[in-house]
Amino acid sequence: MKDIVFIEGLKAQAVIGVYDWEKQIKQELVFDLEMEHDNRLPAATDDLSKTLDYEAISNFILAFCDERQFELIETLAEHLVGDLIGQFTLNAVTLTLRKPGAVAAAQAVGVKIHRKSVSTI
Ligand SMILES: Nc1nc2c(c(=O)[nH]1)N=C([C@H](O)[C@@H](O)CO)CN2
DSSP: OOOEEEEEEEEEEEEEOSSGGGGGSOEEEEEEEEEEOOOHHHHHHTOGGGSOOHHHHHHHHHHHHHHOEESOHHHHHHHHHHHHHHHSOOSEEEEEEEOTTSSTTSSOOEEEEEEEOGGGO
16 A cells, blocks of 8 residues: 555635636635655655645645636646646645535535656556
């Protein structure tokens, strides 16, 4: 099994949706990420710079949601993961993205994607 650095239940506000009324407001999105990373080197050195900094990645996601606008959550997920792989040393990432307010009868709806850095394909 590969080591993981994870972020669970990160809540962000974004302009997201296909309908006109959705383009006028911000809605809540909830992010779960599992990022593959060998934890042995950071554990051996006790050095933050040798790991995936979940605080820095969380702040990156919050800023991304604040600044960018999409219709589909699929599009947001794909762009975000592409940017994360470019910005941080992610080998592979699984992102679950929920839009809790989208379907009143459902607790949440969303998408899940798994992407690898081109260097690991
Ligand atoms: N697979 C998807 N289905 C839907 C999306 C989406 O982003 N991906 N979006 C909408 C609307 O924006 C909806 O969330 C409004 O409540 C509908 N279906």
